[in-house]
Amino acid sequence: KQEVTQIPAALSVPEGENLVLNCSFTDSAIYNLQWFRQDPGKGLTSLLLIQSSQREQTSGRLNASLDKSSGRSTLYIAASQPGDSATYLCAVRGSSASKIIFGSGTRLSIRP
Amino acid sequence: GAGVSQSPSNKVTEKGKDVELRCDPISGHTALYWYRQSLGQGLEFLIYFQGNSAPDKSGLPSDRFSAERTGGSVSTLTIQRTQQEDSAVYLCASSEARDSYEQYFGPGTRLTVT
Numbered sequence: 001k002q003e004v005t006q007i008p009a010a011l012s013v014p015e016g017e018n019l020v021l022n023c024s025f026t027d028s029a030i031y032n033l034q035w036f037r038q039d040p041g042k043g044l045t046s047l048l049l050i051q052s053s054q055r056e057q058t059s060g061r062l063n064a065s066l067d068k069s070s071g072r073s074t075l076y077i078a079a080s081q082p083g084d085s086a087t088y089l090c091a092v093r094g095s096s097a098s099k100i101i102f103g104s105g106t107r108l109s110i111r112p
Numbered sequence: 113g114a115g116v117s118q119s120p121s122n123k124v125t126e127k128g129k130d131v132e133l134r135c136d137p138i139s140g141h142t143a144l145y146w147y148r149q150s151l152g153q154g155l156e157f158l159i160y161f162q163g164n165s166a167p168d169k170s171g172l173p174s175d176r177f178s179a180e181r182t183g184g185s186v187s188t189l190t191i192q193r194t195q196q197e198d199s200a201v202y203l204c205a206s207s208e209a210r211d212s213y214e215q216y217f218g219p220g221t222r223l224t225v226t
Contacts, residue, residue, distance in 0.1 A: 034215065043116075043203060044155075044217040089154065093213060099168060100145070100215070104154035 002027045006103035021075040023090035028068045031093040037086040116218035133189045137206030150200040194225045
């Protein structure tokens with residue numbers, strides 16, 4: 001049974017710092033992994049999606065990596081800004097491309 | 113183009129009543145997902161529709177929960193005899209059923225059972 005864990009549950013850093021959010025999963029037989037952000041009271045916004053055959057994806061100040069063998073993904077945020085404050089969720093899709101399991105999220109706060 | 117829409121955005125109901133939540137996926141997306149997010153919790157998978165295949169209902173928490181998808185488009189999640197523990201945000205997502213299967217989420221329906 002796939003389990004997805006995100007550590008830390010909450011993180012607060014000053015503006016301008018680079019930071020890394022972690023996502024780990026127990027079953028390496030995945031189809032893809034997707035990172036989302038969720039603002040309070042809102043739905044989820046897709047940030048990056050990494051297919052199982054890929055090692056990383058980049059979009060602007062965001063870079064997501066995937067290491068299937070170790071069951072880990074990281075989301076790197078460069079030069080953090082207060083607008084990056086949100087909850088970040090990772091979601092793992094199983095190899096059958098059907099069921100998706102979400103981590104419980106990391107609540108990020110960027111201090112001005 | 114239009115994203116995933118959900119209605120109502122908020123629903124307050126009395127314990128024991130039935131509720132229906134609606135999801136309109138992105139046009140052309142054949143895969144549709146329902147999730148539940150309780151206060152301070154992650155997303156809990158409920159049900160997954162893929163084209164004309166039998167839905168994956170493995171996440172439905174009890175037989176009070178059911179979902180339909182008519183004509184391969186709009187979906188309705190029904191909760192019968194609502195309980196206070198059903199209070200949560202119900203999120204719907206859709207994706208293409210090929211390539212990346214990247215999910216796009218609606219804004220959610222906040223359900224409060226009093």
